[in-house]
Amino acid sequence: MAPFMFIGGEGSVTRNHIDIDMSHVFITQFQGIKHIWLFPWEQSDLLYKLPYNFHSLANVKEPDFDEFPGLKYINGYEAVISPGETLYIPSGWWHYIQYETEGYSVSVRALPSSWLEKWRGFKNMVIIRNFDNLMRNIFKDRWFRHKVKAARSRAEKAIKKQKSFQI
Template sequence: MSNFNLVDKVENITKKEFKERYLSTNTPVIFKDLAKNWRATTKWTFDFFKENYGDWEIPMYDDSYHNPGNGYMKPVSHKKFRDYLNIIETKPTSLRFHNFQIMKRAPELAKDYETPTIMNGFLKFALMFFGGKGSALNLHYDIDCSHVFLTHFQTQKKVYLFPQEQSQLLYKLPYTNHSHLDVLNPDYNKYPAYKYAKGIEATIEHGETLFIPKLWWHYVYYSKGGYSLALRANNSLKTKAKGLSNLVRLFTVDNGMNYLAGEKWKHYKDQKAEENAIKAMQEIKSV
């Protein structure tokens, strides 16, 4: 496993202190109290979602999410929300439910949380992520260049983070924002450069909020079944424009080539990622 330091945990921090210590330095941090006044921290239980929204049909994703072909980045099945919540509450599963714009489906839930005032530029956009014990969201970074504030509920989640400068050591796949590398169980024969990567480990407990700075790589592991709310902030017109460009370019090229070339396109990306990683590793060794 790579070398992991622990993310700071803070409380009662001011907007000025946050900017100086974490925002300006692009450094992850966990807020113990950013969501302390949210109704969601007591209201959003497994039973609450099952009782009020259990009949929703929701898409299911698993470890095949990035496999080439017709199923690339598509759901493997659909389930009743109630049935899925029963699964993740009681047993391990690889099934995940992610990037869900829950406030579009249930706008009344927006009353249960508050837009943070810790920085400017929060977007009127919220996503929820659900996962069972042992499931993981692959190593990736958010290409829209937004900062992410991830608040977890009920249980515990671990997030492993790496700065953008280590992209090549993480075997970044060209024309994408992700990697096939399994951060917790790496195959060093296949990914030897990963030995030189240095990451940060964050353990988010119920009601805590992880600040993921823009373009930081993150691998999300559900140590227990649970769910999180992600709010995004971007206070720069320049980074907003860059993010939009990234979204159009990466999704258009990658999805288009996957449709046209499938396995050949996957092989090309894997090969380029390996070449770049070896080059980065050799540069480190030569110092």
């Protein structure tokens, strides 16, 4: 387990992301109030996950359904934690965090128990991140544009899948 401290001012945000190492996270609020939105890994395409990256394009707090129609189909959780409260974020879950007030928290991370999640974390840290960095250095903005196009294409496929379940 490795603890991390997070400090933020009122209104500051951490954009929607998954943790690169695929850890389970227990986040305890010590001062201030933090608002957290959570989404399962399976909704990555609807969240416009950037390939070879651990962030999504869309703002889940203030969704633009015209630009990101996949957000109409996401199902997640919303939590507000205050001093003395702890929130568990499972391995691979997306989270968007906003400080409602200035404050700080400590998160304790634990590696996942499944070998699949451990492999994903290792692959993300050693292979995926380095590949993405290399491609960004070589292709610069062209690489980012390619990833945005791929994220939008995956979202369109995921939307079609969602629509096929509706009657």
